[in-house]
Amino acid sequence: MEGTEELLKQLKQWSNVAEQRIREIPAEQLYVSIGVLFLTFILFLLIRLLKRTKSNTIVLTGLSGSGKTILFYQLRDGSSHQGTVTSMEPNAGSFVLHSESEKKGKINPVCVIDVPGHSRLRPKLDDYLPQAAGLVFVVDALDFLPNCRAAAEYLYDILTKASVVKKKIPMLILCNKTDKVTAHTKDFIRKQLEKEIDKLRTSRTAISDADIANEYTLGVTGEAFAFSQCYNKVVVAESSGLTGEISQVEQFIREIVRP
Numbered sequence: 001m002e003g004t005e006e007l008l009k010q011l012k013q014w015s016n017v018a019e020q021r022i023r024e025i026p027a028e029q030l031y032v033s034i035g036v037l038f039l040t041f042i043l044f045l046l047i048r049l050l051k052r053t054k055s056n057t058i059v060l061t062g063l064s065g066s067g068k069t070i071l072f073y074q075l076r077d078g079s080s081h082q083g084t085v086t087s088m089e090p091n092a093g094s095f096v097l098h099s100e101s102e103k104k105g106k107i108n109p110v111c112v113i114d115v116p117g118h119s120r121l122r123p124k125l126d127d128y129l130p131q132a133a134g135l136v137f138v139v140d141a142l143d144f145l146p147n148c149r150a151a152a153e154y155l156y157d158i159l160t161k162a163s164v165v166k167k168k169i170p171m172l173i174l175c176n177k178t179d180k181v182t183a184h185t186k187d188f189i190r191k192q193l194e195k196e197i198d199k200l201r202t203s204r205t206a207i208s209d210a211d212i213a214n215e216y217t218l219g220v221t222g223e224a225f226a227f228s229q230c231y232n233k234v235v236v237a238e239s240s241g242l243t244g245e246i247s248q249v250e251q252f253i254r255e256i257v258r259p
């Protein structure tokens, strides 16, 4: 008991001395010190924030059968591994792109995640979006028209997700399977998807509030939808996972994850 009283007395004495010392400091000096402390704190927060946003993850998404897994193999091994089957689990790997494996010097690896397109497995995408630095939405350019609506719906869902909008995650719409002459061009695919999303916009905003799962709305009201109106950058490119023509997707990846 006596010990506690003694300690309290001592503490009071110390606080009095501290108060007196602070009073003795000129006001300007005090403000400068507080300012410096505040700035250091802000700088520390900024460094933490910048470090966290520097992700090297690229997420491959798109409908089932569009060619994500073959692209994953091409990026990693430079080979299509003689075909694939519908994926039941995401594929993930951190590697230096196969086309860069001959290059000298240290090259930063890329973490690529291939999320299956089956509707039951699509919710897995939400697990990877927080760490995504870029998104590649793969479209089957060969069998495009019958799947246009479904692709537009999936795209709409992704482009209105808070995790994509808030972080403005850049997206590449990759028209795959261009090795076949009957494949549609990327301009045709872009225009069709824009038209389809425009229709979706009207129908989805007409649904009652309770049913709306989309977190953000797309485009400019009163104007026809175009990808250029998106909060994040959306670009279109072509590829063939089968023949290994993947330079455009590699370029997109390397613009985000610097080698």
Ligand SMILES: Nc1nc2c(ncn2[C@@H]2O[C@H](COP(=O)(O)OP(=O)(O)OP(=O)(O)O)[C@@H](O)[C@H]2O)c(=O)[nH]1
Binding pocket: 062, 063, 064, 065, 066, 067, 068, 069, 070, 071, 083, 084, 085, 086, 087, 088, 115, 116, 117, 118, 138, 176, 177, 178, 179, 180, 239, 240, 241, 242, 243
């Ligand atoms: N002609 C042609 N066929 C391709 C190309 N890329 C993929 N395919 C074929 O398309 C089919 C589907 O390819 P996958 O890579 O398994 O498709 P996926 O997007 O991973 O499909 P899920 O795993 O179901 O989401 C396979 O039979 C491939 O051989 C391409 O560039 N050209």
Ligand SMILES: [Mg+2]
Binding pocket: 068, 069, 070, 084, 085, 086, 087, 114, 116, 117
């Ligand atoms: Mg797959």
